[in-house]
Amino acid sequence: MKRILFVVGARPNFMKIAPIMEAMSRYANAFEQLLVHTGQHYDANMSQVFFDELGLPKPDLNLQVGSGSHAQQTAQVMQRFEPVLLEYKPDWIVVPGDVNSTLACALVASKLGIKIAHVEAGLRSFDRTMPEEINRVLTDQISDMLLTPSEDANANLRHEGIPQERIHFVGNVMIDTLVRLLPKAAERWPTLAHYYGLDRFVLVTLHRPSNVDRTDTLAEIVHALNTIAAEIPIIFPIHPRTRKRIDSLGLTLDQQRIYLLEPLSYLDFLAVQAHAQLVLTDSGGVQEETTYLGIPCLTIRANTERPVTITQGTNILVNHNTGALVTAIEHFLDPTFRRQNNYQPPRYWDGTAAERIAASLYNSR
Numbered sequence: 001m002k003r004i005l006f007v008v009g010a011r012p013n014f015m016k017i018a019p020i021m022e023a024m025s026r027y028a029n030a031f032e033q034l035l036v037h038t039g040q041h042y043d044a045n046m047s048q049v050f051f052d053e054l055g056l057p058k059p060d061l062n063l064q065v066g067s068g069s070h071a072q073q074t075a076q077v078m079q080r081f082e083p084v085l086l087e088y089k090p091d092w093i094v095v096p097g098d099v100n101s102t103l104a105c106a107l108v109a110s111k112l113g114i115k116i117a118h119v120e121a122g123l124r125s126f127d128r129t130m131p132e133e134i135n136r137v138l139t140d141q142i143s144d145m146l147l148t149p150s151e152d153a154n155a156n157l158r159h160e161g162i163p164q165e166r167i168h169f170v171g172n173v174m175i176d177t178l179v180r181l182l183p184k185a186a187e188r189w190p191t192l193a194h195y196y197g198l199d200r201f202v203l204v205t206l207h208r209p210s211n212v213d214r215t216d217t218l219a220e221i222v223h224a225l226n227t228i229a230a231e232i233p234i235i236f237p238i239h240p241r242t243r244k245r246i247d248s249l250g251l252t253l254d255q256q257r258i259y260l261l262e263p264l265s266y267l268d269f270l271a272v273q274a275h276a277q278l279v280l281t282d283s284g285g286v287q288e289e290t291t292y293l294g295i296p297c298l299t300i301r302a303n304t305e306r307p308v309t310i311t312q313g314t315n316i317l318v319n320h321n322t323g324a325l326v327t328a329i330e331h332f333l334d335p336t337f338r339r340q341n342n343y344q345p346p347r348y349w350d351g352t353a354a355e356r357i358a359a360s361l362y363n364s365r
């Protein structure tokens, strides 16, 4: 029996680990599974609600690291995770994505000689000013099994000299969760639609330091949102760091036309996303979900580590200035951008990536 320890820390991790744990539980007596939450995200609507909706088991341990600078947060996770590994001695740890918890736990495991499987390996923005890019590059370098979501990721890893036998092209496991829960999300839509009273709207998410931490950039984006909202209403579930920045800078959003919400649960967000005319975001996962759904997405970033979303034709990168955003929105709101009948998502974005991951771990030494 292999002992597998899963790590989750921040919101985008939960939907990646849930389907893997579920797939592995279907192997009788092959795996012992443990779940550790680092506590990087701790608000109920950034964490607990995902456990409830995704069917994740209650974590065996919560390290309760909370917020802090990158160094503080990473160090806290490392300090609190080391004794856990020493006590439980897993055969593998499974770390998802690119958040600080991912790298921190991978580093600890690597020094203790415990094998690491990295879910969503190989993505590269080639922008080292992004904290997530550092987390991605370093986690991949010390991982033993690199579970990739797309062909570009395989190529990036080969280019960095990762041996082919460590690279497992399994597909996009976040899409497994979407495929499973889309019908349940659809059931929520009539109530939400009635509540908001909107049939056409733009969905906005925003939290990346490059957009939120720079005063000029955030002010321009707020101005652009107010301009866009005059044409089409906006639903904006707001990340806590973004809300804090907007409030502290005294910026004003047009709350007649912009529905400013607390972060939504997984099912509510998916329901809203699936019915949006267009999505404006700086999230990584939302670029992928809109690509699967065939919904137009404008990404307020200079680059993306998910180029397949661009080649699929659903996502474009836009500058944060008002002119660029308004022009792009008008262009993309054109109905011909809607999903075509013969639209095909990228390879292995098919709802069965977790089964391939479970098989890779089952067959591992």
Ligand code: UD1
Pocket (backbone or CB within 6 Å): 010, 011, 012, 040, 041, 042, 043, 046, 067, 068, 073, 098, 099, 100, 101, 131, 132, 207, 239, 240, 241, 244, 283, 284
């Ligand atoms: C983190 C990830 C980012 C991911 C995002 C998804 C890193 C480096 N970044 O960014 O890749 O896209 O999660 O949401 O790991 N806060 C709360 N309550 C919470 C969590 C955060 O109020 O439950 C506030 C705190 O003020 C905190 C700030 O948000 O300081 C930032 O949180 P942090 O976990 O450091 O990074 P995120 O911006 O959430």
